[in-house]
Amino acid sequence: MTLASQIDFPKDKVAIWGHMKTENLGIEKVVANVISNPNIRILILCGEEVRGHRSGHSILSLHKDGLDENGRISGAKGAVPFIENIGEDAIERFRGQVTIVDMIDVRDKAEIMKAVEKELAAGHESYGEAFIVDIISDNKSDRPALKRLTGKIGFHKDLLLDPFLEFDEMPKEE
Amino acid sequence: MLNFSKEQKIVTIGDVKLGGQPGELPTVLFGTVFYGKKYRTHEPEAMAEAEGFINTQEEMSQLTGNPGVIDIFIGSEEQAEIRLGFVLDRIPGDRPICIDVPESDVKAHVLRYAGETGISSRLIYNSLNLGLGEAELEALKEYSPGCAIVLGYNPRNMSTDGRVEVLESGAGLLEKGIIDIAIDAGIKNILVDTGATPFDHNVAETLRAIPVMKNKWGRPTGCAIHNTVESWLWMKEYRKTNRDVYLNCDIGANAMPVILGADYAIYGPMRNAGRVFPFVAMVDKFMAEGAEDYFGVEIPDHHPKRRLK
Numbered sequence: 001m002t003l004a005s006q007i008d009f010p011k012d013k014v015a016i017w018g019h020m021k022t023e024n025l026g027i028e029k030v031v032a033n034v035i036s037n038p039n040i041r042i043l044i045l046c047g048e049e050v051r052g053h054r055s056g057h058s059i060l061s062l063h064k065d066g067l068d069e070n071g072r073i074s075g076a077k078g079a080v081p082f083i084e085n086i087g088e089d090a091i092e093r094f095r096g097q098v099t100i101v102d103m104i105d106v107r108d109k110a111e112i113m114k115a116v117e118k119e120l121a122a123g124h125e126s127y128g129e130a131f132i133v134d135i136i137s138d139n140k141s142d143r144p145a146l147k148r149l150t151g152k153i154g155f156h157k158d159l160l161l162d163p164f165l166e167f168d169e170m171p172k173e174e
Numbered sequence: 175m176l177n178f179s180k181e182q183k184i185v186t187i188g189d190v191k192l193g194g195q196p197g198e199l200p201t202v203l204f205g206t207v208f209y210g211k212k213y214r215t216h217e218p219e220a221m222a223e224a225e226g227f228i229n230t231q232e233e234m235s236q237l238t239g240n241p242g243v244i245d246i247f248i249g250s251e252e253q254a255e256i257r258l259g260f261v262l263d264r265i266p267g268d269r270p271i272c273i274d275v276p277e278s279d280v281k282a283h284v285l286r287y288a289g290e291t292g293i294s295s296r297l298i299y300n301s302l303n304l305g306l307g308e309a310e311l312e313a314l315k316e317y318s319p320g321c322a323i324v325l326g327y328n329p330r331n332m333s334t335d336g337r338v339e340v341l342e343s344g345a346g347l348l349e350k351g352i353i354d355i356a357i358d359a360g361i362k363n364i365l366v367d368t369g370a371t372p373f374d375h376n377v378a379e380t381l382r383a384i385p386v387m388k389n390k391w392g393r394p395t396g397c398a399i400h401n402t403v404e405s406w407l408w409m410k411e412y413r414k415t416n417r418d419v420y421l422n423c424d425i426g427a428n429a430m431p432v433i434l435g436a437d438y439a440i441y442g443p444m445r446n447a448g449r450v451f452p453f454v455a456m457v458d459k460f461m462a463e464g465a466e467d468y469f470g471v472e473i474p475d476h477h478p479k480r481r482l483k
Contacts, residue, residue: 004211025371025372025375028347050436054277070346078277079277079303079305080303080305082304082329085329121312132460154332155382158386158389159385173181
């Protein structure tokens with residue numbers, strides 16, 4: 001993960017790379033992606049840390065200590081470090097599958113590639129079966145049933161507009 | 175265009191008023207300064223550029239009648255004194271200043287610093303959210319800012335109801351609702367932020383929540399919808415060769431919450447003030463005519479409706 005930096009890598013050496021800006025939804029997507037490929041055993045955290053969100057520090061904390069009972073990443077210093085859209089099983093799989101190499105704030109590509117080469121030389125084995133998590137659903141079956149209204153314009157269940165209401169003054173509520 | 179039977183509070187922070195019925199007051203525009211690595215070491219060149227942005231926002235505010243608030247990004251304790259001092263030197267008087275501090279521990283430090291330098295009443299705290307820490311809460315009680323933005327971001331449930339829940343009850347993630355936490359900490363003025371989310375993460379609920387929350391609490395409400403555009407994956411590539419198109423989307427997005435009744439917009443980088451202010455002023459003119467012509471809402475003289483004929 002290159003965090004806030006834009007760094008490209010050779011495809012024959014690195015399976016996948018990219019930004020990770022946020023300490024909640026961003027981490028969820030990275031975890032889901034990584035565990036879908038059991039051949040990914042090493043996650044190198046590099047590039048400039050994301051100001052405020054501290055997404056690098058947050059994923060390190062997730063890997064080290066997991067979540068507390070409220071879904072908050074234990075020890076994370078990022079702004080809103082909550083993981084809610086992937087299960088404990090996915091997080092445990094992530095913690096078991098990968099080793100994190102902490103190179104946060106290292107932007108020198110040559111230095112990062114040294115770490116890549118070292119891990120390639122170590123020859124890490126596959127972690128077994130892929131673990132698939134759907135964090136964005138576009139299935140029709142997941143959509144709510146069509147809500148039908150009679151005589152109103154609907155915006156929300158607490159905010160229905162009556163197009164036939166007649167009034168001289170707006171009724172006021174304190 | 176819209177009018178609520180629920181009384182809509184007008185909050186006054188220094189010389190800025192916000193809230194009321196849709197169209198009643200000009201939209202208050204928050205521009206963020208010091209976000210980006212070029213400002214990290216506060217080099218004279220970068221600071222001069224920041225000063226230029228601050229001046230431009232002020233000029234645009236005078237031109238359109240939309241109050242401009244400086245949203246100061248503070249990423250570390252070391253940055254607090256330099257950045258706050260810089261802005262305070264340039265914006266004297268009682269104009270509110272917004273502190274945009276993501277990290278809880280840094281928030282506690284900034285609150286303490288503001289309290290000790292006597293500027294707490296001018297502070298708009300951005301934001302009180304789920305990431306609330308113990309030191310932060312203690313600092314909020316001891317050095318209460320004049321105003322706080324309460325963020326309706328609920329990672330467990332991004333529907334409008336989920337966003338309401340985190341503000342009202344804490345959604346099981348906090349012991350009580352974020353609005354009550356703010357009130358109990360002694361914060362007198364509260365702005366509601368519906369919590370912009372990315373596309374495919376119930377993005378429309380960011381907008382739906384605006385009239386729903388105004389209808390429910392009658393408090394000034396808004397959001398930072400530009401964050402949705404900023405995180406749009408397709409646009410990340412497209413903007414590299416089509417910057418103007420990106421800016422159209424980033425700035426144009428601010429129309430949607432305002433049309434739905436938003437009282438303020440956190441519009442992103444202050445460098446865009448020259449484009450954002452006239453655009454939002456135009457939307458405000460539509461809203462003000464709708465409010466005045468149909469609902470008889472009184473529109474003040476400094477409103478873009480009157481100022482920009």
